[in-house]
Amino acid sequence: MNGARRAQEPRRRRRWGERGQGGVEYVALIGVVAAIVAAIVAVAVPADTAVALDDAVCRIVNAADGPEECDSGDGGEDGDGDDGDGEIPDGPPGDPFQPAKCLLSQDQTKTTVVIQIVFIKISGSEQLKVQQWSDGTVTLERVTDSSVGVTASVSAGIPGLKDWGGSASLNGTYSKGKGQGGQWVFASNKSDDPQADLAANLADAEEFAAALKQSDVCDAMIGSPVSPISQVGCKNNAVSQMQAANPERMPDVDITKTTTEASGGLSLGKSFKKGAGGKDANGKSTDLGSVSGDGLTGSMTEDVVVLRTNTGPDAGKITFVYTFTVDGKGGQVAQGKATRMQQVAVTYDAATYDQEERDGREHRPQKMVITTSEENGAGAGVQVGAGANVPGTPVTIDVGGGGGTIQSQIHTESAELVLDNDPDSKLVEDWLRGRGDFPASDALPTPSDAAEVPGPDAGPIERLLHDKGKLSRLDYNANTDWWNASLGIGFGISAGQVTMGFKLFGIDITHEEKEQTITGDPTYATGPKNGGARPWVEWKNCTQTSPIV
Numbered sequence: 001m002n003g004a005r006r007a008q009e010p011r012r013r014r015r016w017g018e019r020g021q022g023g024v025e026y027v028a029l030i031g032v033v034a035a036i037v038a039a040i041v042a043v044a045v046p047a048d049t050a051v052a053l054d055d056a057v058c059r060i061v062n063a064a065d066g067p068e069e070c071d072s073g074d075g076g077e078d079g080d081g082d083d084g085d086g087e088i089p090d091g092p093p094g095d096p097f098q099p100a101k102c103l104l105s106q107d108q109t110k111t112t113v114v115i116q117i118v119f120i121k122i123s124g125s126e127q128l129k130v131q132q133w134s135d136g137t138v139t140l141e142r143v144t145d146s147s148v149g150v151t152a153s154v155s156a157g158i159p160g161l162k163d164w165g166g167s168a169s170l171n172g173t174y175s176k177g178k179g180q181g182g183q184w185v186f187a188s189n190k191s192d193d194p195q196a197d198l199a200a201n202l203a204d205a206e207e208f209a210a211a212l213k214q215s216d217v218c219d220a221m222i223g224s225p226v227s228p229i230s231q232v233g234c235k236n237n238a239v240s241q242m243q244a245a246n247p248e249r250m251p252d253v254d255i256t257k258t259t260t261e262a263s264g265g266l267s268l269g270k271s272f273k274k275g276a277g278g279k280d281a282n283g284k285s286t287d288l289g290s291v292s293g294d295g296l297t298g299s300m301t302e303d304v305v306v307l308r309t310n311t312g313p314d315a316g317k318i319t320f321v322y323t324f325t326v327d328g329k330g331g332q333v334a335q336g337k338a339t340r341m342q343q344v345a346v347t348y349d350a351a352t353y354d355q356e357e358r359d360g361r362e363h364r365p366q367k368m369v370i371t372t373s374e375e376n377g378a379g380a381g382v383q384v385g386a387g388a389n390v391p392g393t394p395v396t397i398d399v400g401g402g403g404g405t406i407q408s409q410i411h412t413e414s415a416e417l418v419l420d421n422d423p424d425s426k427l428v429e430d431w432l433r434g435r436g437d438f439p440a441s442d443a444l445p446t447p448s449d450a451a452e453v454p455g456p457d458a459g460p461i462e463r464l465l466h467d468k469g470k471l472s473r474l475d476y477n478a479n480t481d482w483w484n485a486s487l488g489i490g491f492g493i494s495a496g497q498v499t500m501g502f503k504l505f506g507i508d509i510t511h512e513e514k515e516q517t518i519t520g521d522p523t524y525a526t527g528p529k530n531g532g533a534r535p536w537v538e539w540k541n542c543t544q545t546s547p548i549v
Contacts, residue, residue, distance in 0.1 A: 091526045091537035098524055099416060099470045101135040102542035104198075105549070106516045116488070116506040121151045121173060127181075128212075130205055134545040136197030137187040138205040142212065143255055147177020172263065179257035184208065185312055194545045202548055254308045263299035301325045308350060317366070318350040337406050337480075339375040342444055344368065346432065364425040365432075370415045370465075372446050375478070377408020383484065395504070396490045403483035410476040410516065413447035415469040424464060431461050447471045451525040453532040467528070472539060475520035482512040517547050 091098055112125040129141045151173040186208070189200035305321040323343040329336065347367040356363050381404015388397050419425040450465035458466075465471075488506030522542040525534040 088521055088523060088538045089535065091524070091540070095526055097470055097527050097534075098539065098541055099414075099472050100541055101133050101137075102472065102474060102518070102522055102539065104132045104134055104518050104542075104545060105547035106131045106514075108512075108514045108516070110512045110514075112510045112512075114506075114508040114510075116151065116508075118504060119150050119152060121149045121175060123147050123149075123175065123177070128209065130202075130209065132198060132202060132547050134194065134542045136189070136194035136201060136545065137185060138198065138201040139183055139185050140205045140209060141181065141183040141253075141255070143179050143181030143257060145177050145179035145257065145259060147175045147259060147261070149173055149175020149177075149261070174262045175260070177259045177261075179255075179259065181255040181257075183253035183255060183307070185253075187312075198545055199548055253310065256306045258304045260302045261299060263297065298328045299326070301327070314347070316350050317347050318353055319345055319347040321345040336378045337375070337408060338377075339373070341371075341373040343371040343373075344432075344444070345371070346428075362426075363429055364419075364422065365428055366419055366425070368417045368419065368428050370445065370447065371412065372414075372444075373410060373412040375408050375410045377406045377478065377480075379406035379480075380404055381406065381482070394491055398488040398490060398506075399486065400488075401483070401485040403481075406480045406482075408478045408480065410478055411473070412476070413471070413473050415445070415447040415450050415465050415471050417465065417469050424468075427460055427464065447473065447525075451534040451536065466532075466534070471525035471534065472542075473523050473536065474518060474542075476516045477519045478514060478516040480512060480514040482510065484508070484510045517549065518542075 106129060108127065108129045110125060110127040112123060114121060114123040116122075124144070124146045126144045127142065129139075131139045131141070133139070184205075186201040186205045187197075188204070189197045191197055301324075303321070303323040303325070305323070307317075307319040307321065309315055309317045309319070321343060322345075323341060325339060325341045327337075327339045329338075345368070346365045348363055348365050353363055381402060383402035383404075384400065386399055417424070417428065419428055445462050445465055447465075447469070450462065450469050451471055452466075454463050454466050486506065486508040488508075489504045490506075491504055522539040523536040524539045526537050528534050
């Protein structure tokens with residue numbers, strides 16, 4: 001094994017409710033947002049080392065767990081007792097608890113454009129994701145998002161740095177948005193060699209991705225001086241490329257998405273003044289401008305994604321994916337990052353689900369997957385800004401930008417339940433809807449928890465996961481390259497050392513490319529042994545294929 005596993009993340013309580021299409025959704029945890037902002041203020045001090053940055057970020061994402069969760073040190077984290085430095089045992093042949101496939105790698109590109117007018121923030125993004133799977137298949141997913149929200153900021157001088165002109169600015173944003181897109185499955189190359197299949201299917205996916213980009217260029221020609229004949233020829237060529245790539249259908253999965261996000265940020269800066277005391281002979285301010293750098297940012301995001309599958313083994317299914325993410329980032333030169341994610345995906349028969357909705361009857365899910373993930377990383381980068389005051393007015397013009405690379409490690413765990421009988425299906429549905437004695441407002445069970453012997457106070461969902469769930473654990477190395485550029489026209493009103501400021505207009509563009517590749521030793525929990533515990537064994541369905549870099 002690759003040393004000890006990361007320590008198990010403490011449980012967090014979640015509360016569930018019903019919204020839209022009869023699905024369930026996390027209720028906004030306003031307390032978490034307050035904790036993020038409080039943590040940002042609490043750690044508003046210069047960070048000189050990478051360890052200090054990691055600690056600061058950790059305090060953002062683990063604010064509710066206390067500072068003891070963020071102790072730094074050179075030693076590794078303690079394992080959970082299931083892994084050692086010896087060989088990983090093999091599971092039994094034909095083990096029904098072994099998941100069929102795993103995610104080997106993921107390449108993701110995302111571009112976000114944000115426009116701000118006074119207190120209103122409008123954003124749009126496009127994300128392209130290519131995933132390689134251990135059974136030789138490849139999926140390509142593209143989703144576009146748009147959101148509208150409100151934002152505000154407050155800034156103040158830093159005590160003790162008055163003569164230097166030091167200042168700090170705290171900002172917050174709340175937004176809601178929607179998205180749509182599609183997922184294509186490339187699995188036409190099928191043989192007894194999943195490694196060769198993966199290479200062939202990945203080539204098809206890359207060709208298809210290039211065709212998608214060309215199609216976007218063709219669409220941009222509409223309304224331009226380019227002749228209609230050229231537009232039609234461009235589009236026909238793109239469609240021919242897509243068909244040659246041979247996805248099973250275009251698209252295989254239709255995606256709709258809603259997002260709620262709350263975020264906060266802290267930046268530190270220095271202002272420049274002309275003349276003694278920053279005043280001219282008439283007592284007017286002589287502010288010349290300022291420079292600043294982002295110190296810490298934190299966000300809480302809730303995503304609800306609806307997947308309707310058109311082809312393949314899951315054709316005719318509808319899946320609701322509910323994701324809760326807390327993310328923190330810190331540092332002006334050395335950058336630290338930490339993310340915690342919890343996700344529940346529930347699958348129904350689409351036709352039955354739609355009919356149950358019309359009749360007002362209870363739903364019966366066919367599958368549930370619980371996934372938890374934690375990411376920690378650091379790297380070189382910079383995020384800075386500069387501003388200039390318009391003479392004689394409270395108006396400022398700000399420009400900013402930056403870029404860098406973050407190397408991170410991701411640990412993810414998954415628990416899959418196939419609900420092939422009515423009692424299990426009803427139990428899960430009641431849990432999701434908050435009915436019965438053990439509603440989903442209780443702590444979300446983790447896959448590592450499910451492998452342990454259930455305690456005397458364990459609820460029926462925890463026992464069901466332990467008895468029947470397909471439990472797995474994976475580790476990834478990730479590399480994220482990013483850049484950002486921004487321009488803003490602002491307005492501020494001062495009262496003592498505190499300034500309430502807002503943008504009259506602003507535009508911000510962020511581009512991110514992230515590569516994620518499996519590492520370490522993939523494991524799954526085989527069936528319960530004497531005493532009830534489920535040992536972790538080698539996941540051969542995952543290790544039979546290597547990712548193509």
